[in-house]
Amino acid sequence: MRIGFTILMLFSLVPAFGQYPINKYVVDTIHLGSFKEQKVAVYEINSVSICIKYEDYKKALYKILQSFSKNIEKETNAYIISTQKSLDSLYKQNETDVQVYDTIRISQKTFDKLVLRSIIDFDKHIESNSCAIFDEKNIRQYLIVRETGSWSKQFDMGWGGRKYYLPNHKDLFFLVVDWMA
Numbered sequence: 001m002r003i004g005f006t007i008l009m010l011f012s013l014v015p016a017f018g019q020y021p022i023n024k025y026v027v028d029t030i031h032l033g034s035f036k037e038q039k040v041a042v043y044e045i046n047s048v049s050i051c052i053k054y055e056d057y058k059k060a061l062y063k064i065l066q067s068f069s070k071n072i073e074k075e076t077n078a079y080i081i082s083t084q085k086s087l088d089s090l091y092k093q094n095e096t097d098v099q100v101y102d103t104i105r106i107s108q109k110t111f112d113k114l115v116l117r118s119i120i121d122f123d124k125h126i127e128s129n130s131c132a133i134f135d136e137k138n139i140r141q142y143l144i145v146r147e148t149g150s151w152s153k154q155f156d157m158g159w160g161g162r163k164y165y166l167p168n169h170k171d172l173f174f175l176v177v178d179w180m181a
Contacts, residue, residue: 024151030145035051040053040102045118048136050120053130160177
């Protein structure tokens, strides 16, 4: 009995595997090259403005609009109906504006009001060098810092993804969650 109690006490003092977070992070940089497009969408998010092809923005907006349109037939939820109407109005306004202007400005604040995350996968644009990024002073940034990593605690808690920063800035401007448990 004493031996069993002693062994039990020893195991209770030894931390379980995974009790402490396991952090793995790699920091690297991405160099952005030239960006020249006829029609551009300038998407303001956090402390930066990201320029992408207007057609890429249009496709992303259309995709989310279609998602809401499919659900509106089945739903009577006021949020879904009002969000679909707002997105439809924004889409039509953008289509009108792009006929007159070469640049369309969009703010994440518009989507925040609709309780929507960023509709653009900026990580894909940054990593494929198909965008231009400007800081809050409207200075073009050619170097982007990417922190790729994960953390886990025990077997059922963890996160993995990428964070994007401007050099010499501590606040990230875009976050990608690749997995979460």
